Amino acid sequence: MTHVLAPCPGRVVAMSDVPDPVFAEEMVGPGVALEPAPGRTTVVSPIAGKVLKVLPHAFVVLGDGVGVLVHLGINTVRLDGEGFEVLATQGAEVAAGDPMITWDPSALPSSAGGQDVSPVVPVVLMDGVKGSVTSDALGTVVAAGDPLFALP
Secondary structure, X not given: OOXXXXXXXXXXXXXXXXXXXXXXXXXXXXXXXXXXXXXXXXXXXXXXXEEEEEEOOEEEEEEOOEEEEEEOOEOHHHHOOOOOEEOOOOOOEEOOOOEEEEEOHHHOOOEEOOEEOEOOEEEEEOOOOOOOOOOOOOOOEEOOOOEEEEOO
16 A cells, blocks of 8 residues: 655645645545645655656656645746745656655745735645545644555
């Protein structure tokens, strides 16, 4: 069984609480989200695998035929990479817990490009069946590397 680990410290919240309908309605896939702890932090890979895609504000790791998306904040794509330091290389093999991106969620602006910005970090099982992810960690505060959920 593959466990998806917390990519950063924070409080675990339901995907339905994410302030973006695409994530909240699990259109991208099921998962959970983190209200990240304030301060500069290094976000780590939640699973072992290949870095399928890495952007300043998001990355996807493919492991055991399953892709996991970590999206750093909501509407952060509008920041054009400002405030993010990419540490990972697209196409590289990573272990769970390897550094991916450094950022400071407490330094985000409240809006960008006319859209509200939120520091919430969705952790999504790409193309998973809606409602297929459950987590015993909901409502708890986790450290980076703590288990979030098991792959169904």
